[in-house]
Amino acid sequence: MQNFNQRINKRPKNLNLLSVKFPMSAIMSVGHRAAGILLFLSIPYFLYLLQLSLNSEADFVWVKEQLKSPIVKVYSLLMIWSLAHHFLAGIRYLLLDFDVGIEKHLAQKSALIVMAAGFIIVIVFSFKII
Amino acid sequence: MSFQAKGLQAWLWQRITGAFMAFYILYVSQVFITTEQMTYQIWYTWLAHPVMNTATGLFFLQLAIHAWVGMRDIVLDYMLDDTLRLLTLTTISFFLITCSLALLRVLFSLSMPG
Numbered sequence: 088m089q090n091f092n093q094r095i096n097k098r099p100k101n102l103n104l105l106s107v108k109f110p111m112s113a114i115m116s117v118g119h120r121a122a123g124i125l126l127f128l129s130i131p132y133f134l135y136l137l138q139l140s141l142n143s144e145a146d147f148v149w150v151k152e153q154l155k156s157p158i159v160k161v162y163s164l165l166m167i168w169s170l171a172h173h174f175l176a177g178i179r180y181l182l183l184d185f186d187v188g189i190e191k192h193l194a195q196k197s198a199l200i201v202m203a204a205g206f207i208i209v210i211v212f213s214f215k216i217i
Numbered sequence: 218m219s220f221q222a223k224g225l226q227a228w229l230w231q232r233i234t235g236a237f238m239a240f241y242i243l244y245v246s247q248v249f250i251t252t253e254q255m256t257y258q259i260w261y262t263w264l265a266h267p268v269m270n271t272a273t274g275l276f277f278l279q280l281a282i283h284a285w286v287g288m289r290d291i292v293l294d295y296m297l298d299d300t301l302r303l304l305t306l307t308t309i310s311f312f313l314i315t316c317s318l319a320l321l322r323v324l325f326s327l328s329m330p331g
Binding site (some may be wrong): 108120124126127130131134137140141144147151170174175177178181184189193 | 242260264280282284287288311316319323326
């Protein structure tokens with residue numbers, strides 16, 4: 088462990104984010120991680136809703152009403168973006184693993200498509216929800 | 218399998234569980250989008266069906282593995298303090314095990330009506 092920490096301390100550090108270039112694939116990748124964390128943190132809330140919705144008809148109706156409140160709607164859209172982005176970015180990674188679209192310009196293009204598709208899905212669902 | 222999902226093994230688990238979950242998510246989304254009016258009866262019967270019940274349980278176990286590998290990657294990348302790292306990883310693993318048990322309890326409590 089000592090050796091490991093010493094090795095870490097010797098690594099060059101560059102914490103000035105403004106000096107780093109962020110191509111579309113990097114932005115998409117950050118989004119993939121952020122969405123993953125959001126989904127992970129939401130597990131208990133969805134478990135709670137699932138458990139209640141199956142408990143009794145009255146609880147089911149309560150959950151349905153709950154989902155209609157403005158705050159939950161906004162939260163739902165955030166979750167829909169997280170899932171859509173994480174899903175599409177994940178498929179892009181799977182394809183890259185099989186060397187599909189591995190060329191630099193194609194990878195940048197597919198990253199842009201993933202970013203755009205995530206937002207388009209949110210817009211479509213926002214019409215459905217609101 | 219060792220308890221530490223490391224290197225290639227973790228990478229492989231991440232992809233296998235991801236691919237499996239993708240099919241489940243597509244199926245569930247399709248049902249949600251095409252069901253005009255979701256009632257308690259439809260909802261309950263759907264999830265109580267042995268195939269859907271099992272698939273959902275399997276989905277959540279895959280989710281727990283997937284989330285573990287992903288969160289572990291993030292913690293290893295950004296948390297350099299050994300004590301904090303160990304504490305966070307332990308918390309995450311206990312959290313995921315608890316959630317999995319809670320979900321299985323809900324799934325097992327359902328019974329086909331009639």
